[in-house]
Structure formats: structure tokens, C-alpha cells
Amino acid sequence: MRFTKSVLLASTVLGIAVSAAPAIAQDAKDDGAEQSAQTGGLNDIIVTARKRQETAQDVPVAVTAISAEQIINRDVTSVEKITAIAPQFSVGRASNGSGAQLTLRGIGSSSTSIGIEQSVAVVVDGAYYGQGRVIQEGFFDLARVEVLKGPQALFFGKNATAGVISISTADPTDKPEFMIKGGYEFKSQQYRLEGYASMPLTDTLGFRLAARYTKMDGGYYRNEADTINYTELDSATGAFTTHTAEPAKRKAPGEEEFLARATLKWEPTDRLTVNLKGTMDVSTVNNSSWNYVAFRCGNGETSQLNGYACGKDFVSHQNNMPADIAANYPYAKKDGSLYNKYRSAGGTLNVTYDADLLQVSSVTNYQWNNNRWACACDFQSAGSENGIGPTWATENSSWKAFSQELRALTQFDGPFNMMVGMLYQKTQRDFDQFVLTGGVSNSAAPDGFQYVTTAKNSFTKGETMAVFGQATYKILSNLELAAGVRYSDETKNSFFTQPYNNPLLTSVFRDQNDPDGLGEVTARQHFQNWSPEATLTWKVTPDLMVYGAFKTAYKSGGFSNGGINSKLSSDPSADLTFDPEKAQGFELGFKSTVLSNQLRFNVTAFNYKYSNLQVDFFNSPIFAFQTLTADARTKGVEVEWQFAPNGIPGFDIHGSINYDKARYTDFPLAPCFAGQTPGEGCNLSGNSRQDLSGEQLSVAPKWTGNLGINYEVSIGSANKLGLNIDSKYSASYLASGFGNPLSRQSKYVTIDAGIRFGAEDDNWQLALIGKNLTNQFYVTGVVDGPSTGGGTGTVGGLKADQLGFGTLPRTVMVEVTKRF
Incomplete structure (x- = not known):
């Protein structure tokens, strides 16, 4: 709590300074800008x-807002690394489902369903990427990153109910520029080579090519599993066979990645800009669930699966698929080793025509990705000596989307202006998954399916049309009202079947030939929505702005392609479909730049209500994934500041403190967490439900904050030295969305630091970058350990082991950069 008190004290002092703003805001403004350039300032x-x-x-x-300089100095090379700079933003890396749980201001989307679009959308160069597996993308050669908090309805592709991470990549330069950078990270033994070439091809055409290659000889996590043996029963012959599963790679993730981006920018006149970007990414890791850690056990000290000690450490226990099984198993490597292979390609065309009275812009985007993996999907492998057969699975899923956005913005000199636009998007997801639960086989199965327990085949085709507009009116020269609305019309056509089930499991799983006629699930969903918003902005002085906003947003419902068609469920269509999510509320804030451009001090208060917040869970009594909806509210206050004294050029101290109360407001029939007893509230609707109204949302700490220092100083006439130290604080939170007390993550502080030495003109640089120097283990999401826990709704309930999505340990990287 010392960190929190320090930030509170700093904020109080700064608040006193801001109270004097009207008296000092205008001090020699024009002269101050020139002085700032020479002696410091913001x-x-x-x-x-x-x-x-x-x-x-x-x-x-x-x-x-994160500048290009901060991105380089803080090594922001993935969506996850943004969280160190924006403490209210959290990313949980998951192995399957959507692949991620992105959370902002306590609002996020479950990771277990691949069909759920993220409440926190990622936008790259103006194009919408709403799928969780965008976390697999590496980001490099960036111009800036913007974390926009709260509902966003008008300006970023489709709606985003919790916020937007907007990423802008670098454009060609007007002079030839070349850069090469080499790096080595000691913990993971990772080599990195990165560079770009940027140049004008003609007076009007520029070109930029950037690429990065990384290779790990080691990893961040240790796999301490032992060899396991288990016995399976052949359903066709009744024979028993013993299989051996060797430990997976000892050091994970062992990543290898190659990224490239080419940019053409054409400016034939000062009015027309055409910008075309093409990207590709290929990455592989040696274990799709490399960061799953049994950090707390339901029965005390040891895992219910394998008897290993549970603990908050960067350790897992996972085994490869037996090689004799993997040799003829769909999408498995022949030796049975675990893996994740992600490939993506995309192109974005931005066109802007800027006339005197009208600006017309277009964003055309095509994106494609394919993800294949083999995972130990009990995440902490167990042998049959514990009475629990191990589980493996493989998956092959693809996503492709085409979108076209057009908008026109007037630029009148008068008080009234407006923006109108439209969006069209067409999408398709194809999904195949093959699950092996150790213990059964079928030698009479079709080729490749002998060891498959159940197989899934699914697709969703989507089409979106949206129109939107905003009008702005200057009531006074310093008082502006902006009001707008978006209308969305979406359709999703989906299909799901389980084409094969082992005969011993036909009492649990429906297949496509099931006699009750429910073996194939189809859904045609149609969603329509109006999302209005209005903002009143008052420019009190050139350096002080006050604003208030009413905002709404909407995220469509959908279809859980990776779900289960269980015979224990009477309505598989209801299990696999879910309703739209909506947000509505208010925001009030002010932004100030005072003390002759030395102090930036901003405060925001917000209060948003969410209806039909999409919450995914595994319903163990009917053995099915279900996406439920709940009502919730997030409200709080954010304070951020930056002080850059004029007398110390190159120096600034910055920080934030954020209070957020994110709670369910209406979730009366929420699922019980595994092993929850009646005394703990699991006593509704046949002892399988609890009332979570008023309880904390997942990954929603009440207090977060950061505090940091940057300093850059000239050394001699040709060199400079740079230093940054940044800390992030989080109060405790529940990693589970269902109130499981075992999932509580305690408060923590992380510290990042970097030191740089190089040429004054940035011709060369040597840097040392450390992240999470406190080596703090913490989780940013959780799942119940499969086949652990039991007795839910009874006095003898045993809680499941909590498997958390662990973050990176301490890392230290050395980098050498050379520009030409």
C-alpha cells in the first residue's frame, strides 16, 4: 500500500496546483513554447x-496515448505489453477458446468461447480486429498506441463495449532511412533481429519495408512433469493397452516468429493520400498452454490431478501425446509433441481526400488467420494411476474477414459540422477440433479416429451493415456539442456437429446421426441496434478542457463454435447461442496543461451499466459449455498526470491512480463454481445456481496505478544517456467470474526499467531493458482444473484446482540499434 499512498499524495499535491490553473495557464504562452523546446516541458x-x-x-x-519513443523504450511488442503502461487494461493469454481475455475497467470477455468477440476491440491502422486470437500477433515498427477507455460506438469499425486498443504502424519517411536492431533476452534465451528500410521512390510515392525475426532457445516457464502411463479400453474388442506419455518440452514456449510489413504511401497532391499496408505473421510455440499454472489447489497443497504441489511460480506439468497415438491422429505432430502454430496475413488500404470543405476517407481491409495446436487439455497431465485419464486435443481453426468503411467529414468555418459514414463487413470462421480422453479407443473407427473421443466441426458466416453519423455545433466559440448515432444490422449463420464419437461416449455426446434429430445444430441469428452518444466540451482556457459524455455501445450475440452438443442437455441450440451485449452510461472529465506547459493533469469519472454481459462457463451437470448473460456496472475515477520541468530538459515524472468498482448488478441464477456448497451460496434452482448480484467481476481490481520516471541527458557533444523506471500497482481481484475465493489474486507491484546510451542524433544506441524486475507471479484469468473438484451444491463439495493464465517472469533484454 505504500505505492498507493505515494500516488495519492502526489495526486493531492497536483490537485492543489491545478486549482491555481486559471491564474497561471496563460503565463507567456507563446514564449513558453519556445522555451520548452530548449529547456524541457511537455x-x-x-x-x-x-x-x-x-x-x-x-x-x-x-x-x-503511447508514443513511438515510449513503445521503443518500453519494448511494447505485443498487446500484452501494453498493460504495463495502461494499468486498467489486462490481458489473459489462453490456449484455446478465443485465445484471450481482454479486460478494461473490469469489463472483458471470457476466453473459453471462440465465438465471442472481445468487449475490448483491437484496431490496427483503422481496421477492426475483434477476435481474441489477435493476441497471437506480434506488433513492431509502430507510430503510436492509443488505449480508449469505455464504450466506443462511432469511430472504430464495429462497436466496442469496453474500449479500444488502437494501433498505428509507421509510415514511409520523406528521406531514406534504414535501421537494424539486434537483441538478446536472457531468461528465455531469445534472439531478436529487426529492421526497416524506408525511402521515397518518387516525389509522391514512399515505401517502407519492416521485418522482425525472433527465436527462443529456452522459455519463460519450466515444465516439471514426469513420464506418465495410462491404460485405454478398445470399445471394439474390449482389449486394454498401456500408453506412455513423455514430458512436454522442459522450457516453454520456445517461440519462433517472423513478421513482415510493407507500406506504400502515395501523395500525388496535397489533398489526396493513399496508404496501402500488407502484413504477414508466422509464429510457433512448443506448447499452446505453456502459461497455465496450478496456483491454488482445491484440496489444500497438491493438485488433484497429479499430486504435484500447487504454487505461485512459473511452473507447469504437462505431457506430450503418446507417440504411437499421434502417428495417426488429426493435426498431431508425429512424435506427439505439443505445439501452437499461428499464421496470418492481411492488407489495409487507407484513402483520404481532403478538400476545402469536405474530407472523405476510406478504409478497406482483408484479414486471415489460421491457428493449429495440440494441447494437453487437462493442462496439468495425470496418469490413470489416479483414476483420471489424461486429455489431449488438437484444433484447426481459420478466420477471414473483409470490411469496407467510408466516411465523410465536413470542414466548414461556421459553427456546424458533421460526419457520416458506413461500414460493411463479411466474415467466416471454420472450426475443427479433435478431443482424446485417455481411457477409450475404437479400433473399428474410420482411419484417423481410433483414439478420438469426440470430434467437432463448425462454422459461422457473418455479415454486418452499419451506418453512423455525428453532428457538432459550437454553441459558443469555446463550447461544443457533439451528438451521433450508429445503426448496426448483423446476421450470423452457424452450423455445429460432432461427426464422430467413441461408442463408449454416445450416452454423453450427440453426433451428426443422432436419432433424436439434434445431432446437427444450425442457427440463423439477426441482430439490430441503435447506439447513440453525445458529448459537451467546454474549453475553459486554451490549456483547460472540461467535458461530459453520454455513451452507449453494442456487441452482437453469436455462436460458440467450440461448444459441446451434450445428450444431457435438452436444448443444444440454446447452449451454443448467446445474446447481444450492451453498454450505457456517462463520463465526466477535465484535461489541463498548466505551469507553462510543464504539468499535465487529467481526471475522469465514469459510470456505465452493462446489460447482457456475455459470460461463458462449463456446465458440468449437463457436460456443456454455455454462454450466459448478466447485468453489470462499472464506475470509478481515473487520475493521470505528467510533470516535465522546464529547468531539467529530458526529464519527466508521470503516474496515474484509478478507482474502479465493477460488479454484477443482476445475475440471480449464476452458475455455482465447482465444489461450491449450500453454505457458500450454491442453493438456488436445484443446488446448481447462486446469486452473484453485487459481487465482483472477473479481473476487476478496485485500485490500480502506475508511477514512473524518464530522463534523457546529453553527454558531451555527440552522445546521450536515457533512463526509465516504471512501476505498476494492482489491488487484489478475483480471476474467476463466478466468485470462487480460491481464484483470488493478491495485490502486487511490478517494476520495469531501462537504460540507453547512444548517439545524440540516434545514429546508434545500446539499450538494456528489464521487465517485471520484482519477478512477480500473477494471473490474469483462470479456469477450473478439468476433472478436479466435485460435489457442487452439496455439503461435501470439493473445490476445483485453479489453473491461472500466468504472466511473464522477470526478463532482461540487451539491444543494439544502428541507423543509416
Whole structure:
């Protein structure tokens, strides 16, 4: 709590300073800008939160802007690493399902369903990426990152109910520029080689090619599993066979990745800009669930699966699929080793025509990705000596999307302006999964299916049409009202079947030939929505802005392609489909830049209500995944500040403190967590439900904050030295969305630091970058350990082991950069 008190004290002092702002805001403004350039002061960061270039201080949106310099100095190379700079943002890396749980201000989407679009959307160069598996993408050669908090309805592709992570990649330069960077990270034994070439091809055409290659000889986590043996029963012959599963790779994830991006920027006139970007990414890791850790056990000290000690450490226990099984198993490696292979490609075309009175812009995007993996899907392998057969699975899923967005923005000199636009998007997901539960086989099965317990085949085809508009009116020269609305019309056509089930499991799983006629599930879903918003902005002085906003947002319902068609369920269509999620509420804030451009101090208060918040869970009594909906509310206050004294050029101290109360407001028939007893509240609707109304949402700490220092100083006439130290604080939170007390993550502090030495003109640089230097283990999501826990709703209930999505341990990287 020392960290929290320090930030609170700093905020109080700064609040006193801001109270004097009207008296000092205008002190020699023009002279101050020139002085700042020479002796220090704040630098503006340009953002595009409203699809126009504005400074972060001028836009009436709660936004954390990360500059290109910060991205380089803090080594922001993935969506996950943004969380160190934006403490209210959390990313949980999952092995299957959607692949991620992105959470902002306590609102996020479950990781267990691949069909759920994220409440926190990722937007790259103006194109919407709403799928959780975007976390697999590496990001590099960036111009800026913007974290926009709260519902966003008008400016970023489809709606985002919790916020947007907007990523802008670098464009060609007007002069030839070449860079090569080499790095080595000691913990994972990772080599990194990165570079770009940027140049004008003609007076109007520029080109930029950037690429990065990384290879790990080691990893971040240790796999301490032993060899296991288990016995399976052949359903066709009744014979028993023993199989041996060797430990998976000892060091994970052992990643190898190659990324490339090519950019062409054409500016034939000062009015027309055409920007075309093509990207590709290929990455492999040696274990799709490499960061799953049994950090707390339901029965005390040891795992119910394998008897290993549970603990908060960067350790897992997972085994490869037996090689004799893997040799003829769909999408398995022949030696049975675990893996995840992700491939993606995409192209984005941005066209802007800027006339005197009208700006017309277009964003055309095509994206494709394919993800294949083999996982030890009990996540902590067990042998049959414990009475529990191990579980493996393989998956092959693809996603492709085409979108076209057009918008027109007037640029009248008068008080009235407007923006109108439209979006069209067409998508398709194809999904195949093959599950092996150790203990059964079928020698009479079709080729390749002898050891498959159940197979899944599914697809969803989607089509979205949206129109949107906003009108702005200057009531006074310094008082502006903006109001807008988006209308969305979406259809999703889906199909799901289990084409094969082992005969011993036909009492549990329906297949496509099931006699009750429910073996094939189809769904045609149609969603329509109006999302209005309005913002009133008052520019009190050139350096002080106050704003208030009413916002709504919407995220469509969908179809859980990776679900289960269970014979214990009477309505598989209801299990696999879910309703739209909606947000509505208010935001009030002010942004100030005072003390002759030395102090930036911003405060935001917010209160948003969410209806039909999409919550996915595994319903063990009917052996089916279900996506339920609940009502929730998130409300709080955010304070962020930055002080860059004029007398110390290159120095700034910055920080934030955030209070957020994120709770279910209406979830009366929520699922019980595994092993929950009647005394713990599992006593509704036949002892399988609890009332979570008023309880904390998943990964929703009440207090978060950060505090950091940057300093860069010239050494001699040709060199400079840079230093940054940054800390992040989080209060405790539940990693489970169902109130499981074992999932509680205690409060923690992480510290990042970096030191840089190089040429004054950035011709070369040597850097040392450390992250999570406290080596703090914490989880950003959780699942119940499969085949653990039991007796839910009874006095003898035993809680399941909690398997958390662990984050990275301490890492230290050395980098050498050379520019030409």
C-alpha cells in the first residue's frame, strides 16, 4: 500500500496546483513554447480517437496515448505489453477458446468461447480486429498506441463495449532511412533481429519495408512433469493397452516468429493520400498452454490431478501425446509433441481526400488467420494411476474477414459540422477440433479416429451493415456539442456437429446421426441496434478542457463454435447461442496543461451499466459449455498526470491512480463454481445456481496505478544517456467470474526499467531493458482444473484446482540499434 499512498499524495499535491490553473495557464504562452523546446516541458502526442488528428489533451475521450519513443523504450511488442503502461487494461493469454481475455475497467470477455468477440476491440491502422486470437500477433515498427477507455460506438469499425486498443504502424519517411536492431533476452534465451528500410521512390510515392525475426532457445516457464502411463479400453474388442506419455518440452514456449510489413504511401497532391499496408505473421510455440499454472489447489497443497504441489511460480506439468497415438491422429505432430502454430496475413488500404470543405476517407481491409495446436487439455497431465485419464486435443481453426468503411467529414468555418459514414463487413470462421480422453479407443473407427473421443466441426458466416453519423455545433466559440448515432444490422449463420464419437461416449455426446434429430445444430441469428452518444466540451482556457459524455455501445450475440452438443442437455441450440451485449452510461472529465506547459493533469469519472454481459462457463451437470448473460456496472475515477520541468530538459515524472468498482448488478441464477456448497451460496434452482448480484467481476481490481520516471541527458557533444523506471500497482481481484475465493489474486507491484546510451542524433544506441524486475507471479484469468473438484451444491463439495493464465517472469533484454 505504500505505492498507493505515494500516488495519492502526489495526486493531492497536483490537485492543489491545478486549482491555481486559471491564474497561471496563460503565463507567456507563446514564449513558453519556445522555451520548452530548449529547456524541457511537455511534448504533445497526436491521437486519432475521433478519426482526425488531435492532441491527446484536446480530445474529449479518456485515452492513454503511447508514443513511438515510449513503445521503443518500453519494448511494447505485443498487446500484452501494453498493460504495463495502461494499468486498467489486462490481458489473459489462453490456449484455446478465443485465445484471450481482454479486460478494461473490469469489463472483458471470457476466453473459453471462440465465438465471442472481445468487449475490448483491437484496431490496427483503422481496421477492426475483434477476435481474441489477435493476441497471437506480434506488433513492431509502430507510430503510436492509443488505449480508449469505455464504450466506443462511432469511430472504430464495429462497436466496442469496453474500449479500444488502437494501433498505428509507421509510415514511409520523406528521406531514406534504414535501421537494424539486434537483441538478446536472457531468461528465455531469445534472439531478436529487426529492421526497416524506408525511402521515397518518387516525389509522391514512399515505401517502407519492416521485418522482425525472433527465436527462443529456452522459455519463460519450466515444465516439471514426469513420464506418465495410462491404460485405454478398445470399445471394439474390449482389449486394454498401456500408453506412455513423455514430458512436454522442459522450457516453454520456445517461440519462433517472423513478421513482415510493407507500406506504400502515395501523395500525388496535397489533398489526396493513399496508404496501402500488407502484413504477414508466422509464429510457433512448443506448447499452446505453456502459461497455465496450478496456483491454488482445491484440496489444500497438491493438485488433484497429479499430486504435484500447487504454487505461485512459473511452473507447469504437462505431457506430450503418446507417440504411437499421434502417428495417426488429426493435426498431431508425429512424435506427439505439443505445439501452437499461428499464421496470418492481411492488407489495409487507407484513402483520404481532403478538400476545402469536405474530407472523405476510406478504409478497406482483408484479414486471415489460421491457428493449429495440440494441447494437453487437462493442462496439468495425470496418469490413470489416479483414476483420471489424461486429455489431449488438437484444433484447426481459420478466420477471414473483409470490411469496407467510408466516411465523410465536413470542414466548414461556421459553427456546424458533421460526419457520416458506413461500414460493411463479411466474415467466416471454420472450426475443427479433435478431443482424446485417455481411457477409450475404437479400433473399428474410420482411419484417423481410433483414439478420438469426440470430434467437432463448425462454422459461422457473418455479415454486418452499419451506418453512423455525428453532428457538432459550437454553441459558443469555446463550447461544443457533439451528438451521433450508429445503426448496426448483423446476421450470423452457424452450423455445429460432432461427426464422430467413441461408442463408449454416445450416452454423453450427440453426433451428426443422432436419432433424436439434434445431432446437427444450425442457427440463423439477426441482430439490430441503435447506439447513440453525445458529448459537451467546454474549453475553459486554451490549456483547460472540461467535458461530459453520454455513451452507449453494442456487441452482437453469436455462436460458440467450440461448444459441446451434450445428450444431457435438452436444448443444444440454446447452449451454443448467446445474446447481444450492451453498454450505457456517462463520463465526466477535465484535461489541463498548466505551469507553462510543464504539468499535465487529467481526471475522469465514469459510470456505465452493462446489460447482457456475455459470460461463458462449463456446465458440468449437463457436460456443456454455455454462454450466459448478466447485468453489470462499472464506475470509478481515473487520475493521470505528467510533470516535465522546464529547468531539467529530458526529464519527466508521470503516474496515474484509478478507482474502479465493477460488479454484477443482476445475475440471480449464476452458475455455482465447482465444489461450491449450500453454505457458500450454491442453493438456488436445484443446488446448481447462486446469486452473484453485487459481487465482483472477473479481473476487476478496485485500485490500480502506475508511477514512473524518464530522463534523457546529453553527454558531451555527440552522445546521450536515457533512463526509465516504471512501476505498476494492482489491488487484489478475483480471476474467476463466478466468485470462487480460491481464484483470488493478491495485490502486487511490478517494476520495469531501462537504460540507453547512444548517439545524440540516434545514429546508434545500446539499450538494456528489464521487465517485471520484482519477478512477480500473477494471473490474469483462470479456469477450473478439468476433472478436479466435485460435489457442487452439496455439503461435501470439493473445490476445483485453479489453473491461472500466468504472466511473464522477470526478463532482461540487451539491444543494439544502428541507423543509416
